[in-house]
Amino acid sequence: MIVVLRLGHRKQRDKRVTTHCALVARAFGASKIILSGEQDEAVLESVAALSRKWGGPFSASYESNWKKAVRAFKKKGKVIHLTMYGEPFDAVAAQARKTKNVMIVIGAEKVPREMYALADYNAAVGSQPHSEVAALAVFLYELLGKAPLEKEFRGWQNKIIPSPRGKKVINKFRGVIGT
């Protein structure tokens, strides 16, 4: 089980980026995202709508006390904090592959110092600042490979038929739709 913890969400500034973190988490193989920072029902609802439309299992929840979530997870698996200050991500992913349950923590603007100490690993996707969306995608791909990108999500209403041109989609109720 892979869980993503998004720290320090700010309702106005981060609504798109946090939604993109959830999109990436789901598509690249995580089964859950926990949001911390400002409570934001709109983001939780957009993640629920995404799973209704494109399938799951994938869920989102809110936790005001991120330290509690991290400490609880440490009892059953490893916690990996993605930060440009960490050690190389490929070595950390190799360690994480030995564990069944992994929590991947990503920040917004400033990550509290305690996070660096609480994490089992601080992992960098290169030692340059970039984006939590990119860092999450690259780390999940290193950890799980291509399989999640090819899996069939359960309970979908819409499913894409890969095609060289145009948009071909099967809708559960209407059959093949698209242009």
Ligand code: SAM
């Ligand atoms: N000062 C932050 C840091 O420690 O990486 C950069 C802030 S960045 C806008 C927001 C988040 O993106 C970070 O908290 C981290 O999770 C992720 N991030 C950015 N660059 C990264 C990198 N090179 N490696 C891993 N994660 C990165």
